[in-house]
Amino acid sequence: MTVSSIVEGLRERIPKSIMMNQTVGIILPDKYYRDIKQVIFEFLNSKSDSFAVYVTITRPYHTILNEFGDLIANNKNIRYVDCVSRIAGISKMDPNCIFIESPTMLEKLGLEINNLFREADEKSSKYLIIDSLSTLMVYNDPEIVTKFFYYLINVTRAKDIHSVYLVIEEEEADKQIKKLINLTDKIEKIVDSFI
Amino acid sequence: MSNAELKNNGLCNTGIETLDEILGGGIPVGSTVLVTGSSGSGKTTLCMQFLINGAKKGERGVFFTITEPLFKLTKNMESFDFYDKKLIESGLVNLIDLRIISERLGLDTEKYTVEDASALLDILKDIADELNVKRLVIDSITALCYRLQTPEMIRDFIFKLGSSLAAMKCTTFLTSEVPPQKFKYSKNDIEEFISDGIIFLGDEEREGDLMRTFQVVKMRGAAHSRIKYMMYLSTKNGVELTPLLSSTSKIKSKE
Numbered sequence A: 001m002t003v004s005s006i007v008e009g010l011r012e013r014i015p016k017s018i019m020m021n022q023t024v025g026i027i028l029p030d031k032y033y034r035d036i037k038q039v040i041f042e043f044l045n046s047k048s049d050s051f052a053v054y055v056t057i058t059r060p061y062h063t064i065l066n067e068f069g070d071l072i073a074n075n076k077n078i079r080y081v082d083c084v085s086r087i088a089g090i091s092k093m094d095p096n097c098i099f100i101e102s103p104t105m106l107e108k109l110g111l112e113i114n115n116l117f118r119e120a121d122e123k124s125s126k127y128l129i130i131d132s133l134s135t136l137m138v139y140n141d142p143e144i145v146t147k148f149f150y151y152l153i154n155v156t157r158a159k160d161i162h163s164v165y166l167v168i169e170e171e172e173a174d175k176q177i178k179k180l181i182n183l184t185d186k187i188e189k190i191v192d193s194f195i
Numbered sequence B: 001m002s003n004a005e006l007k008n009n010g011l012c013n014t015g016i017e018t019l020d021e022i023l024g025g026g027i028p029v030g031s032t033v034l035v036t037g038s039s040g041s042g043k044t045t046l047c048m049q050f051l052i053n054g055a056k057k058g059e060r061g062v063f064f065t066i067t068e069p070l071f072k073l074t075k076n077m078e079s080f081d082f083y084d085k086k087l088i089e090s091g092l093v094n095l096i097d098l099r100i101i102s103e104r105l106g107l108d109t110e111k112y113t114v115e116d117a118s119a120l121l122d123i124l125k126d127i128a129d130e131l132n133v134k135r136l137v138i139d140s141i142t143a144l145c146y147r148l149q150t151p152e153m154i155r156d157f158i159f160k161l162g163s164s165l166a167a168m169k170c171t172t173f174l175t176s177e178v179p180p181q182k183f184k185y186s187k188n189d190i191e192e193f194i195s196d197g198i199i200f201l202g203d204e205e206r207e208g209d210l211m212r213t214f215q216v217v218k219m220r221g222a223a224h225s226r227i228k229y230m231m232y233l234s235t236k237n238g239v240e241l242t243p244l245l246s247s248t249s250k251i252k253s254k255e
Helices: A003-018 A030-046 A061-072 A105-117 A133-139 A142-159 A175-181 B003-007 B017-022 B043-056 B072-079 B086-091 B096-106 B114-130 B140-147 B151-167 B248-254
Strands: A024-028 A049-055 A078-082 A097-099 A125-131 A161-168 A187-189 B032-037 B061-065 B093-097 B135-137 B171-177 B198-204 B208-218 B228-232 B238-244
Touching: A003 A024, A003 A161, A003 A187, A003 B096, A024 A030, A024 A175, A030 A061, A030 A125, A030 A161, A049 A061, A049 A105, A061 A078, A078 A105, A078 B171, A105 B114, A105 B228, A105 B238, A125 A133, A125 A142, A125 B171, A133 A175, A142 A161, A142 A175, A142 B072, A161 A175, A175 B061, B017 B238, B032 B043, B032 B096, B032 B114, B032 B151, B043 B061, B043 B072, B043 B093, B043 B135, B043 B171, B043 B198, B043 B238, B061 B114, B072 B093, B086 B093, B093 B096, B114 B135, B114 B151, B140 B151, B151 B171, B171 B198
Parallel strands: A024 A161, A024 A187, A049 A078, A049 A125, A078 A097, A125 A161, B032 B171, B032 B198, B061 B093, B061 B135, B135 B171
Antiparallel strands: B198 B208, B208 B228, B228 B238
């Protein structure tokens, strides 16, 4: 199976899952991590009436910007929350991104997500991307991540926000992640024979 | 009751959305509320935002400071978007240094006699009355009570102040300084019993992060929640509250 056919498969399947389900969990091996992000950004770009919040716990915002610059630079409907730059000692600022001092500040993260969605037009379709749930588990006690996950699920359901939770297989060290991801409406498990 | 009060069912909206939800709409008008916390817990910011939010609705307020000089207080508040200098200039929010008043009254700066306390109380009541104040802050009641020589004087002072301001339908915040990480509401263990409400600003450490917490311990006449919240101070929104996911005290008890 070629890489390009995997990506084509993702392009077909992932947006459908996101649109048809309130909450989607995507379990993927690290080698398809970039492809999934590309597909998600392409999807968000295709929806002109959408408003999205992309929470990054894996890569600094500026790394994502450098990686996908052409794809995301002009889309002002995607707002970012970066939980890793500050803890990595990166002090760059950006008006399109909120920087949180540490991925352990889950209440702060929840507050900023809520504040950002308040800026969205009521009529727009709203999306929340958590990249990734497994990385969050690396930094936090599993019990707290569970509570935070339940909080996000409830808030996004109440506000009609489609939420997507990435789980990177290589980080899936905890049984707790498997339990949490089963609470989503749809699980997409990306394997080599995806199509 | 005024039309505004009737509209709000006799409640004084703080203007801080989550706090008004916690309080079931707001603070009963005329209440005296103890805002208690250690150094850096956010007492002054919370009180100032309460006053400014009231002023934006046309409710005149006065902030009496004892702990911080006025120029420092205003400089620190200017970093917050909610702080509007025009409200100060227009007189809707009045900032008064109580130490200057004490000096002008010829009061002893260290210890007040019964007569001194009475004179100070009268001047506070007169200022509130003359300005038709609806929101009042004393920052801090601890520093003021330090000058009152006996527990009876403290109790008498706060009771009379609270009663007079309640009669003027003025909702009052008194800041109370307590040591960090101690579950205590005041230095003298008296203020909390006279007050109609207690808001406790605490600290919680998790993974090296010293988080501010917020809890309404008591509010007479209000159907309030006692759940502990996380409190953040942002330059954009001022006081922000969000439910606490986990308490470290719970984790310690498991150990």
